[in-house]
Amino acid sequence: MKKTLSKYIVEPQTTIIETMGIIDAGAKGIAYVCENNILKAVVTDGDIRRFILKNGDLKTKIVEIANPNVKCIDIAAGIDSKEYMLDKKITSVPIVSSSGQIIAIDFLHGEKIYKNTNLKTPVVIMAGGKGTRLLPYTNVLPKPLIPIGDKTITEHILDQFRKFGCEQFSIILNYKKNLIQAYFQELEMSDKVEFVEEQEFLGTGGGLKLLDGKIKETFFMTNCDVLIEEDYSAMLDYHKQQGNIITLVCAVKKITIPYGTVILNSDGQIDNFQEKPSFSFITNTGFYIIEPEFLKYIPENEFIHITDVIQNCLAATEKVGIYPVSEAAWMDMGEFSELDKMKQRIEDMKM
Numbered sequence: 322m323k324k325t326l327s328k329y330i331v332e333p334q335t336t337i338i339e340t341m342g343i344i345d346a347g348a349k350g351i352a353y354v355c356e357n358n359i360l361k362a363v364v365t366d367g368d369i370r371r372f373i374l375k376n377g378d379l380k381t382k383i384v385e386i387a388n389p390n391v392k393c394i395d396i397a398a399g400i401d402s403k404e405y406m407l408d409k410k411i412t413s414v415p416i417v418s419s420s421g422q423i424i425a426i427d428f429l430h431g432e433k434i435y436k437n438t439n440l441k442t443p444v445v446i447m448a449g450g451k452g453t454r455l456l457p458y459t460n461v462l463p464k465p466l467i468p469i470g471d472k473t474i475t476e477h478i479l480d481q482f483r484k485f486g487c488e489q490f491s492i493i494l495n496y497k498k499n500l501i502q503a504y505f506q507e508l509e510m511s512d513k514v515e516f517v518e519e520q521e522f523l524g525t526g527g528g529l530k531l532l533d534g535k536i537k538e539t540f541f542m543t544n545c546d547v548l549i550e551e552d553y554s555a556m557l558d559y560h561k562q563q564g565n566i567i568t569l570v571c572a573v574k575k576i577t578i579p580y581g582t583v584i585l586n587s588d589g590q591i592d593n594f595q596e597k598p599s600f601s602f603i604t605n606t607g608f609y610i611i612e613p614e615f616l617k618y619i620p621e622n623e624f625i626h627i628t629d630v631i632q633n634c635l636a637a638t639e640k641v642g643i644y645p646v647s648e649a650a651w652m653d654m655g656e657f658s659e660l661d662k663m664k665q666r667i668e669d670m671k672m
Contacts, residue, residue, distance in 0.1 A: 329413075329426055330355050331364075333384035338575060338601055340383045341369060345649035349428060351413055354387045359421045362387035366647050367555075373573065373645045379601050393417050402427040437554035439486040443536055446478060448545040449495030449519050449528055455654075463497035465545045466504055467654070469663055473504070474654055475545055479514075482541065485553040488513050491536075492545075493528040495519040525607075526627040530619040537613055544607035548652040548663065556644050560610040566639040567615050567631060570608040572651040575601045603643065606651050610644070 328347040331340050333354055344352050344366055354362040364387040372386050373379075393415045394400050406414050406429055416425040452464030459467075465475040472480075479490060494501055494516055502516055517531050525544065539561065541553070549570060560568040577599045586592040609627070618633040619625065634641055654663045 326423060326426060329353055330358075330423065331383055332356065333361060333382065333387075335383045336380050337369060337372065337377070337383055337386065338379040338599065340364060341366075341379075341573060341647060342575065344369075345647050348649060349413060350647075352383075353391070353415055353423065353426070354384060355423060358423055360391055360393060360415055360417055360423050362389045363391045364388065366650075369647075370645045373603070374643070379573075391415070395419065396424055403429065435485065435552050435554055437486075438484065440554060440557060441489070442485075442487050442553075442557060443489045443491065443538065443540040444482050444487050445529065445532065445536070445540055445542040446475065446490065446492045446545050447525050447528060447542065448475065448501065449493050449498075449522065450525075450545075451496045452546075459496075463501055465492075465501055469654065474548075474663075475505075476508070477548055478543060478545065481548060481550075482553070487541070487553075490514045491517055491532060493517045493519060493531065495522055495528075522624060523622075524624045524626050526619055526625040526630040527623055529616060529627070529630075530621060533616040533619070536616075540611055540613070542609045542611050546654045547607045549606060549608050549646060550650045550652070551646050556610055559644055560642070563642050564640055565610075565642040566612045566634055567641055568610040569631075569641070569643045570606050570610070571603045571643045571645050572606050572648050573601055573645055574604045574648050575599055603645060606646070606653070 328343070329349065329352055331343055331352050331354055333356055335343075340352055344350060350366045352364050353360060354364060362384065364383055368386055368388065372381075377386075392409055392411055394402055394405060394417070396416050396418060402414050402416065406412065406427070413426055413428045415423045416427060418424055448465040450464065452459035455464060455467065466473045469477055475492070482490070490513055492501075492514060495518070498516070498518055505514055519528055519531065523530070529542070539557065551570075556568070556570060577597055579597060581594055581596045582598055583591055584593040584595060605628075615630070615634065618637070619630050631641055652663045
């Protein structure tokens with residue numbers, strides 16, 4: 322099926338932060354740079370991620386980082402676009418005229434190609450909290466069992482990891498732990514899940530200490546209210562290449578002030594006006610790639626947040642990095658306002 326072209330096309334002078342919004346809206350991780358509808362370059366969320374990691378200015382023009390070597394198909398060539406994409410290991414391809422104008426963009430109809438889907442990497446899911454932001458629901462049902470469509474949020478998380486060949490899961494429990502264990506004992510994959518019980522609330526860092534000595538290789542850790550729609554194999558590769566003790570998966574979030582703002586000079590007089598300014602932030606999603614050595618920085622039997630453990634690592638001059646993803650790749654149901662959005666996103670992903 323051909324998609325609406327405007328969702329995936331940007332002008333060369335479009336800024337990177339504006340392009341991120343277009344890529345998010347198109348939900349395919351890509352945009353094509355065109356001038357007068359003539360194809361000039363391509364940019365992916367990966368290109369933008371690498372630019373962010375170099376501390377690049379998000380107001381830079383997209384043409385400065387876009388790749389001019391675009392794979393495309395001449396409409397006169399009669400090439401099967403799906404076979405072409407599978408052969409080139411790409412997920413979209415523009416169809417162009419002899420003059421280079423984009424006529425259409427074909428996608429792999431929801432099919433995604435990942436570098437590695439046989440990771441076998443252990444996964445830890447933090448599911449011991451009370452879910453106070455979702456009260457009064459969580460007075461009755463613990464957050465890990467809250468349904469998103471026809472499955473619980475935890476099942477969606479497990480499914481996402483299983484796409485990449487992850488089969489070893491440790492779920493850290495506390496609040497309503499018996500109810501959670503009873504539910505998962507009925508699932509077909511129950512033999513793949515190990516439950517680790519906190520005797521008291523230890524926080525997102527303290528609970529991990531219970532796995533000290535049990536996990537002896539790089540592992541993923543995620544909160545039980547987060548879904549990340551990204552290439553987990555690329556995340557893992559980046560983490561190892563950087564030699565980090567922990568890598569935080571972070572979303573680039575853009576906030577627009579819905580008012581005109583006033584800029585003052587040093588005398589307190591009006592210097593200028595700015596209409597609806599936008600600001601971008603790098604936000605912790607609650608998803609991490611971690612080395613087992615990280616656990617030695619967690620105190621025994623003590624409540625501690627993982628961010629405080631990370632501070633301990635920084636104080637010891639350990640390498641701590643980030644892997645940036647787009648705002649659209651991050652789904653968080655930690656608050657009611659986001660719960661319905663996640664439900665809709667998951668339904669859209671099925672289409």
